Amino acid sequence: MSKNLALIGNPNVGKTAVFNELTGQTGHVANWPGVTVEKKTGKMDKEFDVIDLPGVYSLSPSAIDEMIARNFIVKDKPDLIVDILDATNLERNLYLAFLLKELEVPIIYVLNLMDVAKKRNIEVDVDKLAELLGAPVIPTVAIKGEGIDAVKTKIRKIFSDGKLAQKSSIPVKYSKEIEDKIQRTEELLKKDAPHFLSDKRRWAAIKLLEEDKEVIKEISASPNGIVVIENVKRFASGSEEFDLAGERYNIISEIIGQTYKRDKDMITTSDILDKIFLHKYFGIPIFFMIMWSMFEFTFRVSAPLGTLIELGLGALGDLITIAWPEDAWYTSLVLDGIIGGFGAVIGFVPLIFTMFLVLSFLEDSGYLSRAAFNMDRLMYKLGLHGRSFVSLILGFGCNIPAVMSCRAIESEEDRLTTILVNQNISCGARLPVYVLLGGFILGDGATGTIIFSLYFLGIVIAILMALFFKKVIFKGETAPFILELGDYRMPTVKYTGIHMWERGREFIKKAGLIIFTVVVLMWVLQSIGVDPDTGLLAWGTDPENSLLAGIGHLFQPLFAPLRWSWIAAVGIVFGFLAKEVVVAAFGLILAGEEEPEGLGKLVVGNLAVAGVAAAAMPALVYGYLVFVLLYTPCVAHLGAVYKETGSKKWTLVSATYGIAIGYILALIINLIGGVYF
Amino acid sequence: MKLSELPFNTQAKIISVDKKIISRVAAMGVIPGTEVKIIRASPLGDPLELEIKNYNLSLRKQECKLIEVEKI
Known part of the structure; x- marks a missing residue:
């Protein structure tokens, strides 16, 4: 059976690069069940499934991304967590590392961005760090592929040695006061809700003390869960979330003190760039x-x-x-x-x-x-x-x-x-x-x-x-507004390329499937028409009598107040499927006509109904473009709106207000431009 | 004093953080005892850019009002 490796880390730590290097870019993108947050999975060595969790700072239940990561770890129980740390910003990165330690899952740490750290005279005692964290720490420069082999070797070794015991991560010890509370909560859980997260009871206890919404909701649903919550409230002060955050950072500071040296006054390139890009007067x-x-x-x-x-x-x-x-x-x-x-x-x-x-x-x-x-x-x-x-x-x-x-x-x-x-x-x-x-x-x-x-x-x-x-x-x-202003990074050709391709690929797919299908469909509709002599459908009739023209004529009355022709209407109607098709529709309908100055000239010549003065054409064309800008971008966009809002009402609002504003503006532009005089 | 009143480029230490935002900012290192410094404001005056735990974090003034600090 294949093993699951889950990659996790703060945003902007090079997680994508680690993922790509581990999986040799075999990854593919899908969505997490129920939400549209991207889920990237790939294979390493054929036997490991690598799952790229969302980039997060913590595992609180208030953000979708963080809940996805947390649920995956708690419920899907990956065989190994690979936590990626930013060597230039270790202190804050260790906060997530400690939240993961509380989950007592098998873990290894990848200390990435070692090249940037070196440039900044940052020294990390990797062995000591591994000792204090109680799990392997492997330094890497993922974007150059450095250290990735060591990560792979380590992973293979962990599995071949069977050293997947929980012990690869020593539980965090807090102050006596907190530990007492954790212990009391654990005992309450054992007594009244013995099956609730029984393999992660300490974590459940910590989350109950922190009044974590999700865990409280889940335990409330289990028998006697309410009793546990009531009993915890008797000795909890309500400031445990606060206290625990403080204690985590205290332990982290101690680790940092022993393993991490940095030149505090060093001015980084990012600092200099920020002086320019965020300048009071020049920034905007x-x-x-x-x-x-x-x-x-x-x-x-x-x-x-x-x-x-x-x-x-x-x-x-x-x-x-x-x-x-x-x-x-x-x-x-x-x-x-x-x-x-x-x-x-x-x-x-x-x-x-x-x-x-x-x-x-x-x-x-x-x-x-x-x-x-x-x-x-x-x-x-x-x-x-x-x-x-x-x-x-x-x-x-x-x-x-x-x-x-x-x-x-x-x-x-x-x-x-x-x-x-x-x-x-x-x-x-x-x-x-x-x-x-x-x-x-x-x-x-x-x-x-x-x-x-x-x-x-x-x-x-x-x-x-x-x-x-x-x-x-x-x-x-x-x-x-809580936003990290992370370091500037010179985008590499490789990763910008990959990134561009991941987006472009979607376009190509869309072009290949939707646009191509729609264009062929339009061609068929254009080729079939009503024979004026027989009144029957026939192949290869005059384009003026084709079904495509029929559709244009059907919708044209809607645009008659705008003085748009049936050809303009075809562009709009099919453009609803995908905006790229607007140009394709023109190309198809007007393919038979000759115009040395190109398709654009030809379209302009056919965009209006008869009777619109040549002097008013610029306004009419502009109005058309404004409508193209403002009406629904495409069917897929409406699909995305529906998926993200989960509401038919908002999807309908999205579709109608665009059309309405576009129509009104086109009308106004026509008025000003003298289309009606 | 409130963090929103702290002069720029002055090192201070966080004394307390309002419970309203603690769960959101704790993971970012904004907790009592941490040193903090305001580096600059956005060109339009808000939000502020802070230096905390050796990295740069941006918060709006209204959130900074919920963070109590003292100069060191």
Whole structure:
């Protein structure tokens, strides 16, 4: 039977790197049962299942991540815990180590980031530390793979020696006063609730003394559990949680004193960088500059690659036109459907990947927590949390992981608000539509400005909606802002690459499955139509009579007040499945028409109903883009909202308010732009 | 004095932490007896950045009001 290894550690200690090195990147991502917190599992040596627990500071029941980690350890009983410690910040990291020791589980410690520690003249007496902790301590530089073999060897040896006894972790001894209370509680448990966590009775006793919500809830459900709680209350003072935290840190200080030496006055690179990035006057302008360069970089780097793909697809199309029979159905499928429709999406893959690359870089560098620190005041005024800000930023990549990232927000009201406003942050999938049509509003040269204005509008709507939700609907208190400003790390090519790929992979999957399916479906709908002579469905009718056009005509009346054509309606309807499809729909419908200036020009020519003056077209196009920005990002986003809120009501709110605001704004833009005169 | 009133770059020691936030901040090292120093405020004035147990932690002023400190 395979053995379970569980990796645990504070956030930002290089746990991902340890996981990847141990499993040789065989890991795969799923969700923990019932929640959307990512669960990463992988294999080491074929016989060990490695489980990556969420990065946590403690094991309190107030946060989802911490409960997941704790439940896994208490209920699933992994065969070995691998606790990863940050050598540059050992003292605080040992707090979690002590909470784990209380659980009396077989454990080893990985002392990571030894290279950074060395640079800072930090000296750690590893052997002494292992002796005091009562378990093996292995120094590593996981990101370079150093020390990983030693970790593997140690793990194998522990299992081959069968030394998995609880003794690999000596229980923590507290002061006499606390120990007496623990002992009395243990006796009460033994007498009145003998089956309650019988293998972790000492831990259960400690948690009862700490008035831990979860343990109290669980014991209340067991027979005589209430009696135990009542009896504990007789001798507990109520300050045990406090006292225990203090005592843990006292023991930790003693260990630190014996094993750890650091140069207290040393100024680190992080300190210097913080002087710049968190500067009183420059901090915020720098923040905006970073955001701006992020977009600039994304567009500039990806543009030539996108053009290259387009040229390649064009050449492929030409080849097919020459080589394959013109009227065969498969020629039409490949030319119109796959190259025209799906190809229009593929052309934007470099753009989306570059966006993911930049976001991964920012995330891995440690800057995002600074952004949260800089912006918290503003977010607080909006009734939100600095962490909400980070989730909003992630929305620029894709709203789905952004919605999921909201789980890090403690207060339920803040979490719901952040989930509900995220859809206004323009994701990568909407960008292709802006790029395609943005040049037809103020001219080619102003495409960038138009795109920026759309992003900006999205942010403004997000802010206004946040104010609305927070001030009108959820009138709760904002959760405290407790955020570690960890060290800056130079993101490595390898890990930023892995990180980008993990996100991009989801996009590719989506592109491969949903987008491809939708495009082929659209092609079929486009190929089947009503024959005007017979009135029956037939293959290969005129596109004007196709089922796709029929769908467009069916929905067009909804958009008639906006003066949008059936082609515009098809884009919106199918764009609901995935925004990338908007461009694909245009590519497919207009594949048969010739336009030397490209698809964008062709789309603009077909976007409005007859009778809209050419001078009013820029306004109409802009209104269309605003609607694309604001209506539901995609079906998968609604799915994520439903999963995260667990409420049909909020999912419906998310879907309808976006459509409503988008529609109203498009109407107003049309009015101003003279579409109706 | 309250931590929110402590001048910047002045070393102080935590005397007490309000029960309301203790379960949240204890794991971060904010417990009585610990030395603390305010390094800076966010450009917009709030939150504050603290140096505690050799790392940097950010808390809002309203939480700092619940932490009693004395200069050392």
